[in-house]
């Protein structure tokens with residue numbers, strides 16, 4: 001039997017969004033600690049939400065180039081199961097974070113062309129998961145490190161696999177998820193903007209729709 005699609009709903013910042021994700025069957029929920037993101041949550045708000053998440057669902061911290069002191073403070077304040085490195089962390093830094101904080105680490109790799117996938121090989125020995133996310137084009141003003149609602153060419157992943165779990169991210173929504181999965185072959189996916197009404201405002205309806213669809217793929 002085929003493994004069900006695993007979904008991470010990223011940028012959870014309200015009880016309604018969290019309930020929709022939990023009840024809809026998300027496997028992971030992401031809390032965004034990048035201050036410039038419209039999805040930023042304070043550690044206090046994230047802690048209140050994270051404490052209500054069932055143990056079967058992984059609580060992921062999205063962090064961007066944080067130093068050890070900031071990561072330690074975050075982990076002291078918020079119950080978290082995984083660290084998602086979404087900045088310019090290199091393999092040495094990823095390995096150091098994983099060793100020091102003893103949490104599973106997922107490294108996001110920005111993809112625009114086939115050669116961008118080569119970075120995966122360097123991270124594989126030192127992380128627990130990979131995420132392939134869209135690299136914003138240079139013309140995109142005010143681009144964030146992630147959460148830009150843009151997709152990359154899913155055929156770049158077709159027929160590819162890696163020896164650790166990997167997720168597809170970038171502009172996924174209830175309208176394009178089926179196509180993205182069919183073309184890329186991904187069995188783990190992540191969505192932030194595509195389940196929102198506007199940047200930073202999650203739509204419980206869209207979260208439910210994406211998760212219901214994922215169960216059929």
Ligand SMILES: O=C(O)c1ccccc1NCC(=O)[C@H](O)[C@H](O)COP(=O)(O)O
Nearest residue numbers: 010037146147148149170171191192193
């Ligand atoms: O979502 C953000 O605002 C964000 C900001 C800075 C770094 C990472 C960020 N998001 C991380 C995620 O896991 C997103 O879900 C992923 O980039 C896909 O986003 P989207 O294209 O909006 O679905």
